[in-house]
Amino acid sequence: MTKKKIPDIIIGRLPLYLRALERMATEDTIVTSSKELGEWVGISAAQIRKDISQFGEFGKQGTGYNIEFLSKKLREIMNIDRVWDVAIIGAGDIGKGLARYQGFLDRGFRVRLAFDNSPDKIGTKIGDVVVEDIANMVKSINEAKVKVAIIAVPAENAQSVADELAKTGVKAILNYATICIGVPEGVKVQYIDPATHLQWMTYYL
Amino acid sequence: MTKKKIPDIIIGRLPLYLRALERMATEDTIVTSSKELGEWVGISAAQIRKDISQFGEFGKQGTGYNIEFLSKKLREIMNIDRVWDVAIIGAGDIGKGLARYQGFLDRGFRVRLAFDNSPDKIGTKIGDVVVEDIANMVKSINEAKVKVAIIAVPAENAQSVADELAKTGVKAILNYATICIGVPEGVKVQYIDPATHLQWMTYYL
DNA sequence: TAGATTGTTAATCGATTAACAATC
């Protein structure tokens, strides 16, 4: 009864499919095909069919995929048919920007907690949350049962924050610090670093 | 005399290697090995040696890699042994945050231009630049010979901004809009979307 | 029915790993 292990690389493409489908839905389109979806996300039709078919038979021969139905299925698969509370660690420019970011709400995430170590910031309000002392982080995160965290502290402090997070129920970390962090088995980490992304492209200039 | 075609996936790892090396350098380390570097970035030693050897023989058997020397070579390979001017399109929360971001300066990038279509924002100063009317974008970018742009406008407007950028010398675009954009052959695009990154992980929760 | 498009298989392609001679 164990779920077949799906490659990470496929999981990583599902959010792109969903994002495109949600956009299609705003344009009064009812069905789409692997070909059309492929053009939207820049991936071959064959690969899209193969990816989707890992999880079930969600299409109809001759017709394609019902956008509403496939979106629903993808949300279920990705566990975003609910809202996840998020904790943001670090209330500098990046942390503040994320706390106010409007793009989370309708994509399954809500910023619930924010922490910083600076007395200047503790107690201030950013977005809908009040910045707490980072000394309370483990306690607050555990109480709120938060499972998703965003690290937005300087690189020097990222590993120690990650170590603290390991004492909580956080199992998914989005890391904006420009350093690779070590986490316990079973905790997922994703990295965002604009300078790294830019450097990836300057090679071709 | 044509440069051997290096796979994209290898190019994408070079910035990570450089980032780790720069951090090692701050710790008074002189040399490192593929094994140690691999532990820093979470990649196997064999792969690191293979990646680096695509570009030359930068290590010494029995000793490893000189950190200063390898960093210099990587910067040359990635074309960041100089500073690239960057234009930011969209001066909302994300654009503003990026314009003020301190992490670009010492990694090869400087924000030189910013644009928005809102009269409220045009003329205001963010970071070191004054926000210009987006109507002047093509002209200003061409005059400043900027080759790198960051799109930070709503998804609805991202494609039209990309189309305008196609009329300039911009060849590298970092896209924060939550939509896949079409660009002419020869233009590179990278995507950053925090919600997509988070969704990638909730599958495993 | 005729046309279209899925789900799936087999073939291809590319990336990673393991192993080791070369050599510092």
Next chain:
DNA sequence: TAGATTGTTAATCGATTAACAATC
């Protein structure tokens, strides 16, 4: 010299593509 680590080759592994029967 003995120990260590590179650069590289061959073997393995995994991902993508092409093709097509099934079927709406």
